[in-house]
Amino acid sequence: MPVSQAPPLVVRGVSVALDGRPVLRHVDLEVAAGEFVALLGSNGSGKSTLVRAAVGLVPISSGSIELFGTPLDRFRDRQRLGYVPQRTRAVSGVPATVREVVMSGRLARRRFFGWRTAADVAAVDAAIDRVGLSDRSRSSVSEMSGGQQQRALIARALASEAELLIMDEPTAGVDHDNQESLAELLGSLVQDGTSVLLVAHELGPLRPLIDRAIVLHDGEIEYSGPCDAIRDEQLTHVHRHGGQPDHPDGFSPNPVGA
């Protein structure tokens, strides 16, 4: 996989207002090549808005976003970016099969609409195989379990041969065993050089993969650093009481076990 010199994602001083209300305030975030970054924070802190802004789905009111060194509004290599939206947003009520969903991941690579090529079919087969859904490829995504749906969405991003995966809560509603197989899959992708930005409510089996955790609170970065200072049960109780911005109250300075 080609490794570009510029970081896959650089967000600088980004603010977003939705319905006239500030949702993100001067957020800085960078994902380096090959890095696995977790974006954490309580409900409504702005995590989804930040990743949606990073892929151009939400307009920013100030700041800048660069993908692989190119400003977002001039970024054309969409296939280098794999966005995996929240499962509930992406698949509820969709009667498509796994194969159809994954094939849609090839669209970003095509210059013109046309018949799918042998390369498209091979990439789709490989992506479905990689996420372990070969025996379910003709199944309707809406009838599958949460973990299987999540794997189908990841396969869609893999089919485009993305170098940066941006995933919004891939572990939400997924049981522990399936979270473990998801972690295994993501671990193998990172080993192959894929960079990951992942929104999560709890780290669980993903914890050993994470290079850096970022905690958002009320639209601002509250913590950026190693995740060994963060316990899962703290993530739903992140409060700011002043103090140093890089060390939120309630976060143990000492590493704790997973």
Ligand SMILES: Nc1ncnc2c1ncn2[C@@H]1O[C@H](COP(=O)(O)OP(=O)(O)OP(=O)(O)O)[C@@H](O)[C@H]1O
């Ligand atoms: N389309 C919208 N219009 C207006 N306000 C919105 C919109 N989308 C989100 N918001 C508000 O922006 C804030 C941040 O929402 P966002 O979904 O980014 O948070 P989150 O951290 O991802 O939350 P969760 O963990 O619950 O998914 C919330 O207060 C939410 O109500």
